[in-house]
Amino acid sequence: MACGTVKSQVSYLKRLPLYQKEKPFQLFIPIDKEALDQRTTNLDFETKERTFVDVRDTAYSCSLDVDGFQLQSYPTKLDLPSFLDRSIVESQYFSEVEEILKNIEGGYDKLFIFDWRIRSSATPRMGNEFDMNDLTTWLRPSPTVHVGWAMLITSPKRHGEPVTGKSPSGQVEFPTAICVCLLLIDYSVWRPLEHVVEDYPLAFCDPESISADDLVECDHVRRKFKGATLYAHFNDTHKWSYIGNHRPDEVLLMKMFDSDTSVKARRLAHASFRHPAITEHSKPRKSIEVRALVFNFPGTGTFKCA
Structure with missing residues (x-):
């Protein structure tokens, strides 16, 4: 597939007056027939053409704290069928993810993988009704500009109680001791599967080109989980890039949240x-994404707690 700078389209959440009085939402559950409001969502998207710069030649020099992403060479030991087996992914691939995150600058004191x-x-x-609890269900690539699922942290009501976090794949319990550190990072670890990405490459918006006013929180409600995603409103200042010919032996780290305000x-x-260069012979994109929370204790590693 020919790479380089290309023009294509992505979807943005419209800047509607509605969202000033009603929070964006999306329901993935049936609506009671007696309910007065039969809407499953109030989301309204618009398609915008953008320029995507191929940063393949410089991707390995990009950093998480400056660019928001980092590319590493780290082949996986698993074959494609293994990624369809939840027990193999969570026992073997999770170990690879832990090793990848351990080797980035600063490392971690504690790590919790909460979704994949x-x-x-x-x-x-x-449509909206499919089983998101089945983690081996193939989902489509998302053309919608977003910052992934938020891990919702709940503080203990009484001293000594555990701190809990709710994620799309279930509830996670954190030892209270780790929460003395106020700095944490939410990472996405993304990898192509089976072959080089030809169709639907992943693109990133330059963090310095997008403002907080461009992002809006959206509630996602499923049968067993309520969470939030940040969607983006369009702004012509947004600058986009992607990695051409992204290979399965390359893992992409992306930062979904960092509580360190200095970066x-x-x-x-x-x-x-x-991608405009795809043909009828282009192979469909396959990929896996793992989400992890990384904690560092006070006075350890690169990160310091305030």
């Missing part, structure tokens, strides 16, 4: 786009 998903551009489009890149808005 596989995607394929060959997956048929689905340039605290979160990375991203989306997938249809």
